[in-house]
Amino acid sequence: MNVRAAVTQSKGAPFTIQEVELDQPREDEVLVHMEAAGMCHTDLIIRDQWYPVPLPAVLGHEGAGVVEAVGAAVTKVAPGDRVAMSYGSCGACVKCQAGRPWVCHDFWGRNFAAARADGTSALRRGGEVIHSHFFSQSSFATYAIATERNVTKLDPSVPLGVVAPFGCGVQTGAGAVMNALRPEAGTSMAVFGTGTVGLAAVMAARATGCTTIIGVDMRPTRLEAARDVGATP
């Protein structure tokens, strides 16, 4: 099918909206009609090739939308379900089996290789391969193919534009506080940098009972945002 996507052609090139061809979902894949996608710093540094992700590619890894079609083996979601997308993981390695998919043995392959696990791409432009499956989604497009493992079904009341950044930035900041630091009530915490990740950390600090929460940033507007979501004055 033809879709519109923001293609990153080469190192440092602007995101360019183009028509490209997207495969139908394979047996274990989910086709999502995108409604929202967050822009994360990682998209920008991949565009600038800090990491050797192959280009041209469609980036984007904080997607949310509505399931359009599913492969025959997919049981978790069905067409019409509203979903958020996050990072990919294999589901089979010892880390995934232990419930720690963020340290999946194939984390690079599922997220930064910009290809399916078998090395193929779901995107083409004319005869040329455009790399897909960035973070198992490539969500800077009108449609994206994810895997069953990296989509989460949402309650119909959840706004897709709000939930999209949960796929990376929000869970990174909130997860660092709630799952790794686990502060006791009454703890003081300083958060350096109050972008999406930092603001999520501030919110999580507040939610877990921290009483002095210090936001540190060079931009006054970000400090104001930090105060709005829970940093103490």
Ligand SMILES: [Zn+2]
């Ligand atoms: Zn794994």
Ligand SMILES: [Zn+2]
């Ligand atoms: Zn990210």
